[in-house]
Amino acid sequence: MFSPSVILTMGAQWSKQIDRQKAVIAEKKILRELQERCGSDYPGSNWHPTDRKNWMFGLDHNKVHINMIVWPGTHNSATNKIGIKMITRPFAQCQSLSIYQQLVCGARVLDIRVEETGKVCHGILTTYSVDVVIEDVKRFVSETKSEIVILEIRTEWGRKDPPEFQKYLWEQLGEMLIHQDDNVFDKTIAEILPRRVICVWKPRVSPEVNVKSPFWNSGYLRDNWIDTDLPATKFESNMKYLSQQQPVMARNYFYRVENTVTPQADNPIVCVKPVTKRIHGYGRLFIAQCFQQNCVNRLQIFSIDFINADFVDACVGLTWAKLEGKA
Template identity: 70%
Template sequence: MGAQWSKQVERRKLIADEKKTLQELNESSGCNFPGCDHKPADRKNWISGLNPEKLHLNKIVWPGTHDSGTHKIGIKMVSRPFAQCQSLSIYEQLVLGTRLLDIRVNENRKVCHGILATYGIDVVINDVKKFISETESEIIILEIRTEFGHNDPPEFEKHLEEQLGEYLIHQDDNVFQKTVAEILPKRIICVWKPQKSDPPKSGSPFWSSGYLKDNWIDTDLPATKFESNLKFLGQQQPVTSRKYFYRVENTVTPQADNPVLCVKPVTNRIHGYARLFITQCFSRNIADRLQVFSTDFIDGDFVDACVGLTWARIEGKA
């Protein structure tokens, strides 16, 4: 018992030290970067507001949500705090400005996070279709994967194509160089990542896992995750040179050996440092690699930071 208590004391001290590291970096370097003061007039239509004829797909900094379909997962005040990563519905996230959705499914076509399941995939599809019907130029990356430990839902590609076919941007390396206007009226890049089924092939309505990459590490230590994100981002090619999307997740994850297991207080250790991360990308000369930037519990300021950097790229300021 004494050894376990000592371990927990050391662990809490390490977390406190890492939080202090980020606080001090934030105080010393600030959060100024090209486009940091830009505010979209309408977050719901922010891509439209940046001129689709000038905006190339590979210049967009995509605000994304981590575990996007978890706002109603589990039982409220019981299991939900251990699995909930977003407080808004899919439609509300899109209206706020989210342009990448991270959806995990099980064999029953239910959205899930680990062993906990919530509503069916059609709730996500209907929210996406509602948003698309209310906008004209907003492009969405819809990542759908079979959750680890589950089997692929049967005939899932067929169902997705039946529901979203008219909006799907087919898998094609040339898409990255095109402007939004050249891609329209198609609106959705759907990345489908099955566990056991064959991956989508070139020319398919769906994109395979190789088109959306990341280097996720499982940690609740905020400075460790922050520096890992910078390190792996620095190993990527500039956005104008690559034929895939690369994601950085501004999140940390509860650990089983730590008494704090609820998502929100843990991920809050890094949540407020998204603008600092962008600033550090410029300081380390890797800002030209940042592309998909995701978070738990997305808010307007996170969206504004991504839109501001996108605007700066269009204007030749970044």
């Protein structure tokens, strides 16, 4: 027999879970009704690149300035093989494609988390070595002519920095690196070539990257992470924080919006895919709302879990519209 206090505690927890599920249902309805009412059309929404692997080249790299680009990105990019398949992987997997496949699909911003052994991780789970990521980036760069990649590498929270990591990155990427420089934002892709990779290194303990480094420090890639599994809450928070940024033409840093929601420890649904699916299909709606709320000139990096071609096209279409003077 359970004691009265245990029964009360169980009852309170059960009631809390019912309330949470009601909140999820209500917020999914908010986004669904917003889409039905306002639609997801915007300048460039019907434009599609003929070759996603080379979409920057297809936009005329002589005219595309770095601060004009709406960069499709992936959240927790190197988690396609994390943990143990069918056992722990569903709790930490945010992408089903490899790094190379994501880049071929059109992603141009990668979010890589590492720990002291040099393995990629997400929370307590680990996967392959960061060497796999670097080799995929190098392969993609070797196969394309003018695609620029933003490679963000950070030490995962609660972990130690890999030893001599800047030296490792320099040895692997040196000739490809676009060095830290505020003037880069105003340059065209053609003016930056043949360098191809902006590498942002965010250590936990090691000294911050200095201003003369070939690497970019944490101040150059900013975001406002909202940790929630409620889709409308995330959508509205993303819009609020985006609206507080300077227009892209007036700032010397990249700002990221993440079209994701994440499992919460106090909720019974803790697998990533069914949770993030609550907001996954509303990327185009977010862009359309950026136009409606007059902050589309602030949107720059737009990231997602489980990236797909439609999300890439949504970002590339907006970039095309900006280039054509339609946005």
